[in-house]
Amino acid sequence: MHSIIDVNINLSRYPTRRLPDDEPELLVRKLKSVGVSEAWAGSFDALLHRDIEGVNLRLKKDCERFGQRILIPFGTVNPALPDWKEDFHRCVEKHHFRGIRLFPAYHRYLLNDKRFVELLHLAEDAGAIVQVVMTVEDARTQHPLLSVSKIDSKPLIDIIPGVPNLKLMLLNAFRDTNMNTITKICENKNVSVDIAMLEGVQKIRILLEKVSVNQILFGSYFPFFYIESALLKMKESQLNSDDSKKIFYQNAKNLISE
Amino acid sequence: MKTDVERISGDAGSCCRRDFLATTLAGLTLASCNQLIGKEDVSPINYSAFPIWDSHCHLSSIFGNSPEEKMTHFLKIADVTGIEHVVIYMGWPFVLDPTPEILKKQNDQVLRAMKVNPDRISAYVYVNPNHVDASLNEMDRCFENKGMVGIKLWVASRCDETSLAPIIRKAEKQNAVIFQHTWIKTTGNLKGESTPMQLVELAKKFPEAKFICGHAGGVWELGIRAIRPYSNIFVETAGSSPTAGFVEMAVRELGAERVIFGSDAGGRSFASQISKVLGADISEQDKKMIFKDNYQKLLMMN
Numbered sequence: 001m002h003s004i005i006d007v008n009i010n011l012s013r014y015p016t017r018r019l020p021d022d023e024p025e026l027l028v029r030k031l032k033s034v035g036v037s038e039a040w041a042g043s044f045d046a047l048l049h050r051d052i053e054g055v056n057l058r059l060k061k062d063c064e065r066f067g068q069r070i071l072i073p074f075g076t077v078n079p080a081l082p083d084w085k086e087d088f089h090r091c092v093e094k095h096h097f098r099g100i101r102l103f104p105a106y107h108r109y110l111l112n113d114k115r116f117v118e119l120l121h122l123a124e125d126a127g128a129i130v131q132v133v134m135t136v137e138d139a140r141t142q143h144p145l146l147s148v149s150k151i152d153s154k155p156l157i158d159i160i161p162g163v164p165n166l167k168l169m170l171l172n173a174f175r176d177t178n179m180n181t182i183t184k185i186c187e188n189k190n191v192s193v194d195i196a197m198l199e200g201v202q203k204i205r206i207l208l209e210k211v212s213v214n215q216i217l218f219g220s221y222f223p224f225f226y227i228e229s230a231l232l233k234m235k236e237s238q239l240n241s242d243d244s245k246k247i248f249y250q251n252a253k254n255l256i257s258e
Numbered sequence: 259m260k261t262d263v264e265r266i267s268g269d270a271g272s273c274c275r276r277d278f279l280a281t282t283l284a285g286l287t288l289a290s291c292n293q294l295i296g297k298e299d300v301s302p303i304n305y306s307a308f309p310i311w312d313s314h315c316h317l318s319s320i321f322g323n324s325p326e327e328k329m330t331h332f333l334k335i336a337d338v339t340g341i342e343h344v345v346i347y348m349g350w351p352f353v354l355d356p357t358p359e360i361l362k363k364q365n366d367q368v369l370r371a372m373k374v375n376p377d378r379i380s381a382y383v384y385v386n387p388n389h390v391d392a393s394l395n396e397m398d399r400c401f402e403n404k405g406m407v408g409i410k411l412w413v414a415s416r417c418d419e420t421s422l423a424p425i426i427r428k429a430e431k432q433n434a435v436i437f438q439h440t441w442i443k444t445t446g447n448l449k450g451e452s453t454p455m456q457l458v459e460l461a462k463k464f465p466e467a468k469f470i471c472g473h474a475g476g477v478w479e480l481g482i483r484a485i486r487p488y489s490n491i492f493v494e495t496a497g498s499s500p501t502a503g504f505v506e507m508a509v510r511e512l513g514a515e516r517v518i519f520g521s522d523a524g525g526r527s528f529a530s531q532i533s534k535v536l537g538a539d540i541s542e543q544d545k546k547m548i549f550k551d552n553y554q555k556l557l558m559m560n
């Protein structure tokens with residue numbers, strides 16, 4: 001029996017499109033059918049809603065109601081909102097979320113923003129995982145009214161050494177960040193990346209030449225992407241069984257047990 | 259529409275192309291393809307149960323220094339992913355507006371690569387409407403090879419420019435497929451980059467020619483709508499994110515018979531592109547048609 005931890009899925013509705021599996025029952029059925037035992041879920045509502053606590057409460061409720069112990073909620077904090085620290089404290093202390101998910105492009109802050117850096121410190125102290133969604137959609141296909149700027153990931157190179165115990169995860173990182181920058185960022189061993197937007201023939205295999213296998217996670221970006229994409233990438237790269245176990249679940253497990 | 263006699267009485271090249279495709283179909287079975295799939299099954303799902311014809315492949319971004327080396331490596335990975343036949347075009351490095359010399363050089367790279375396994379590889383001639391005479395010469399030269407089944411139009415010049423006419427006429431005469439790269443970029447197209455709407459303008463002028471709308475315009479919700487009324491335009495799935503719902507909409511609006519699979523490997527992974535069809539909520543029969551039958555039929559028809 002396969003035991004996959006998918007660190008990158010979302011509930012609720014994408015702002016500009018209905019997705020074939022965006023009903024929570026269908027989503028969980030699909031996850032189970034392909035062997036996912038745990039899926040770390042954010043909410044698409046977090047992209048545009050200002051009532052972030054409302055978004056996080058619904059996410060928590062939906063994960064409990066439909067999740068069959070598969071869905072693990074990752075609440076969102078938007079450090080550009082007034083009193084954002086209260087949202088963070090609720091995520092950690094009240095909701096007991098394992099981690100938080102950030103959408104800097106939609107929330108319109110840069111990665112050298114003081115509030116963002118402060119949030120990383122808070123998360124480090126609290127032992128919370130931080131997932132930064134580096135790209136929500138290919139800039140070329142975005143709806144013109146939601147044409148958000150690309151996020152420059154370079155500031156992370158200087159920031160991450162200041163939070164050495166933070167569990168930082170970059171989701172959908174490969175669309176807008178080049179391999180050299182990823183490699184530099186990943187010199188910090190507390191950073192991991194998921195494969196959802198990694199493109200190119202046998203690219204996981206090629207990535208392994210640059211980034212330690214211990215820092216690569218299985219993330220599908222389902223249901224925005226067909227989940228088969230990430231699953232087949234694992235196959236296409238012809239990984240040995242140790243490496244594939246690490247990427248499929250062991251690395252994610254280690255992050256929770258640490 | 260052409261009569262059967264007209265279709266068959268085309269030039270010798272196109273007749274050979276048909277024979278070649280028929281032989282290929284008989285020679286490669288799904289079983290032989292599956293045998294090639296890696297032994298260590300690390301992923302809980304499998305590639306398509308149907309054999310795949312990949313209508314959109316490139317030699318760039320593939321390991322190797324020569325066309326032969328690159329193609330050999332490419333086919334090894336195609337084996338892993340259940341792809342039995344590939345169509346390649348353009349050499350490397352990518353050049354947006356190639357000179358006649360570069361066109362020739364890149365088509366030569368492709369012709370060399372084809373020799374690695376002529377039964378498994380077809381190709382398109384890379385042409386540039388900014389160099390009409392050179393493009394026509396390249397078509398004459400390359401169509402001598404029976405595995406050359408179409409032409410590739412990229413981003414040197416928009417497809418609604420009048421300069422294209424002689425190229426399209428020759429392609430039509432040669433019974434070649436006309437592949438046009440299309441995008442509708444929210445961030446803005448390149449100067450010579452065509453949209454599906456511009457392809458429609460071209461296709462209206464050549465109702466007997468068969469066009470492929472490459473990338474479905476990227477923003478597929480718009481691309482599919484644009485080509486919907488024109489049955490001589492097929493939509494192709496390659497080279498965009500594996501956004502769920504794409505293939506479902508294409509099948510709903512165009513019918514599965516107008517949807518053709520392509521990957522855009524090596525720039526894309528075979529996996530992400532195959533997932534668009536494999537993961538789509540459509541019938542198994544539709545998947546089979548999109549992965550192979552439609553494209554094969556299109557080439558045979560031509």
Ligand SMILES: [Zn+2]
Pocket residue numbers: 314316497522
């Ligand atoms: Zn291409």
